[in-house]
Amino acid sequence: MHKKIALLLTLTALALALAACGGNNDNNAEPSGSAGASSPAAETAASQEIVINATTWEFDKAEYAIPKDTPVKLTLNNTKGAHGIEIEGQDIEIRGNKSEVVTLPAGTYEIRCSIMCGTGHKQMVSKLVVS
Structure with a gap:
């Protein structure tokens, strides 16, 4: 009896873990962060x-790789699952299938x-890599 309950709990936990990255391409996700964010005119x-x-x-x-000190449009495309990106050391976060125009100084950043x-x-x- 205990083995059946343990198996059921294990399968439930596995299903929940897999569902966390499953096909939620929410185009109405939260807005992205503000650093580097620009007006629609800047996107063009x-x-x-x-x-x-x-x-x-x-x-x-x-x-x-992107050029330094140059406006670049970063677009996040969730092809499978619900994801966001943040660039360490910068106040840049993009969630869902969104874009943001960013301008960064030279350096190597972690996404x-x-x-x-x-x-x-x-x-x-x-x-x-920004150079």
């Missing part, structure tokens, strides 16, 4: 767009998933 002035595709516990690239998305959440890291 962005020199380029970088699309970051987020899937279950990973970004599509280990490293992204992390900002929404707890399950057991692989801590490994959801990439680099942003």
Whole structure:
């Protein structure tokens, strides 16, 4: 009897963990952070767009590169699951399928998933090289 209850609880916990990163592409997610955020006119002035595709516990690239001191449109595309990105050391956070125009000084920054998305959440890291 105890084995059946333990199995049921284990399966329930597994289902909940997997559902945390399951297909919630909410286009009405919270607005993104404010640093680097610009008016719609500034979005048209962005020199380029970088699309970051987020899937279950990973970004599509280990490293992204943008020019320093230049407005760049960062777009987060949740291809599988509900994710966000934050750029460490900067006040930049993008949640859901949103974009933000950012201008950063030269350096190497860490991009992390900002929404707890399950057991692989801590490994959801990439680099942003600004030069």
